[in-house]
Structure formats: C-alpha cells, structure tokens
Amino acid sequence: MNIGEFARLGGITTRMLRHYDALGLLVPAHVDPHTARRSYELAQLPTLNRLLALKGLGFHLDEIGPLLSEGVDPAELHGMLRLREAELERQVRQQRHTLDRVKARLRLIEQETQMTVETKHLEPITLAALSADAPDASRQQTGAVVQALFEQVTDAMETAGADRTTPIARYQPSSDASTVQVIAGYALAGHEVPGLHDHLLPAAEVAAVVHHGPMSTISTAYQELAQWAESTERTPTTLTWREYYLEAAGDDQSNWIVEVQLEI
Template sequence: MNIGEFARLGGVTTRMLRHYDALGLLVPAHVDPHTARRSYDLAQLPTLHRLLALKGLGIRLDELGPLLSEGVDPAELHGMLRLREAELERQVRQQRHTLDRVKARLRLIEQEPPMPVETKHVEPITLAALSADAPDASRQQTGAVVQSLFEQVIDQMETGGADRTTPIARYQPSAEAPTVHVIAGYALAGNEIPGLHDHVLPAAEVAAVVHRGPMNTISSAYQELAQWAESTGRTPTTLTWREYYLEAAGDDQSDWIVEVQLEL
C-alpha cells in the first residue's frame, strides 16, 4: 500500500513515516527507484505499533532501534506501560500538590482580615493511611493523635520505599460522642503499602481557609470557618474537618501552610 494508506491505518502522518524511515526505524517495504514513492506492507503495522508504544513510554527515538530489532513482546510492553503509567500518575499528583500550594500562596498574598473563605468541590481521594479515635475534638487530643498517626504512616512508607505526596488528615465525629475518628495519610500511589490501609475520602463540597504558621495557632482558621458557616446558614449537623498540609516540612512550623476544610 502507498504511504498515505499505511499512515491512515497506523494513525500517524506521512511526515512521521518519512521521519521514521530517515532514522532507519521503519523502512518502507519498497521504494520505487524512479519516483521514490514509498510502499508498505500490512505486516509492518505491528512494528509501527511497537514503535509508537515505546515512544509513548518516553524512550528517545535514537534509543528505539535496538529495542525494535530485538523485538518486544506484548507482555513486556504491557509491563513497561504500567511502570510508565505509575510514573505519570506520580508526576500528576506532585504537580497537583504544587498547584494547590501556589494557589494557597496567592490567597495568602491577597487575604485581608478576616480570612477569606473559599467554597469548592474536592474530588475523592484514596489515602494510604492509619486511623484512630481521639477522646474528644479538642486540638490537644486530636493533635496528639494525628501526629502519632503520621509518624507511623511515614515509617511504613519509608520501609516500603513509597512516594509521599498530598498529606491529609480528616476528623469525623463518631457515633460514640464526644470521640472523634481521625484518619491521617498520603495519597496512595500504585499498590497497597504493607501496614497501611486504603481510606477513600469521598468527594465533597467544602469551605476552606488557608492557615500559615504553627499548628498551635490553627484554631483561628477553624473559628473563621465555623463563624462563616453559621452566618451563611450552612452549618452541618456534624462538623467534619480536613487538614490539607500544603507546606509542612521540618520542625520549624512558622512557615507551614495548611488548608483547613469544613465539609458542607
């Protein structure tokens, strides 16, 4: 078949086929010596598919020759694709977290007392996490529980060599008042992590305030959200909170940035 027909079947452009020919990656089955027109065989489609799959995995064109000549079976390609998929998902999570941090910084720059409250929709997220109950909803009790949980989660993730992005804690009143159920963990990347549980935080409409500074002053953000919810008539019957730690590295908490979210 001519180059145009082969390009249509392969879902590529004729320009790409000429480029692959010039690199010696996919040479036409026949080239007319008089017109220089390229012709391809249908049997060359599997080679084109492998070439495009390997290229999609991020392998440079100048590295593809040996892989194509040695042959890559579908099972091996599938394994390589899964690895690439996991890497891309990790990059997306990191970029999402970076974008959230930038947005939080902008809100801090723009904010004037009182703290600005933002309402938004948050998508469901699966955490590699641990959970425990705090005796009551006070910062003294819940703070101690969430710190202990994060320490255990980090130990398990470091042991498993897991990537850590998007740290979140959720505080939900339990049926046995006044105890509060606390979940703390990181966005799950790939397979389950031994010693940790998969916790799915549901999609929700939230009201959010960005807090900058040490955790012992974060109560001002909670107060602002509670007052806003009451003033707008949107106070839930039970207050379920989330803390999204945008910048929370190191022992010096003076520059920590945490978004406090109230589920509506």
C-alpha cells in the same frame, strides 16, 4: 499499500513515516526506483504500533531502534506501560501539590487583612493511611492522635520506599459524637504500602481557609469556617474537617501552610 493508506491505518502522518524511514526505524517494504514512492505491507503494522507505544512511554527515538530490533512482546510493553503510568501519576501528584501550594500562597496574600473562605468541590482520593479514635474533638486530643498516626505512616512509607506528596488528615465524629475518627496519610501512589490501609476520602463540597503559622494557632482558621458556615446557614449536622498540609516540613512550624476544610 501506499504511504498515505499505511499512515491512515497507523493513525499518524505521512511526514512521520518518512521521518521514521530516515532514522531506519521503519523502512518501507518497497521504494519505487523511478518515483521514490514508498509502499508498506500490512505485516509492518505491529512494528509501527510498537514504535508508537514505546514513544508514548517516553523513550527517545534513538532508544527505540535497539528495542525494536530485539523484539518487544505485548507482555513486556504492558510492564513498561505500568511503570510509565506509575511515573506519570507521581508527576501529576507532585504538580498538583505544587499548584495547591501556589494557590495557597496567593490566598494568603489576599487574606492579609482578613481570612478568605473559599468553597470548592473535592474529587474522591485514596490515602495510604492509618486511623484511630480520639476521645473528643478538642485540638489537644485530636492533635496528639494525628501526630502519632503520621509518625507511623511516614515510617511505613519510608521503609517501603513509597512516594509521598501532600499529607492529609480527616476528622469525623461518631454518630453520637462520643469519639472522633482520625485518618492520617498520603495520596496513594499506585501500589499498596505494607502496614498501611487504603482509605477512600469521598468526594465532598468544602469551605476552606488557608492557615499560615504554627498548629498552636490553627484554631483561628476553624473559627473562621464555623462562623462563615453559621452566617451562610450552611452549618452541617456533623462537623467533619480536613487538613491539607501544603508546607509542613521540619520542626519549625512558623512557616507551615495548612488548608483547613469543612465538609458542607
């Protein structure tokens, strides 16, 4: 078949086929000595598919030639794809975390005189996490529980060499409000982490404010959200909270940035 027909079957342009020919990655089955027109055989499609798959996985063209010459079977490509998928997911999580931090900084600038409440929709997210019950919803009780949980989660993830991005905590009262379930963890990075559980945080509409400073003063953010919910008549029956720790490294909490969210 001519180069145009082969390009259509491969889903690429004729210009790219000429480029691959020039690099020696996919040489036409025949080149007319008089017109220099290229012709390809249907049997060359698997080579083109592997070339495009390897390119999509992030390999440079100078790396693809040796791989094609050695032969790459579907099982090997599938394994490479899984590794590439995990790497892209890690990059997406890191970029999302960076974007969240930038947005939080902008909101801090906007609320220099007064906290600004933002409402938004959160997609479901799975955490590699641990959970425990606190005897009540006070900061004294839940704070001690969440700190202990994060220490255990961090140790488990470091032992497993697992990737960590945004730490997230969720506080959900029991049906009779006698206890509070505390979940603490990190967005799950592909595979399960030994010693930790997969916790699915459901999709939710939330009202959120950004708190800048030590956790000892975070009650101001909670108060702002509670007052906003009451004034807008959006106070839920059960107060379920989330904390997204956007900047929370080190023992000095003076520059910590935490987004406090109320599920509404």
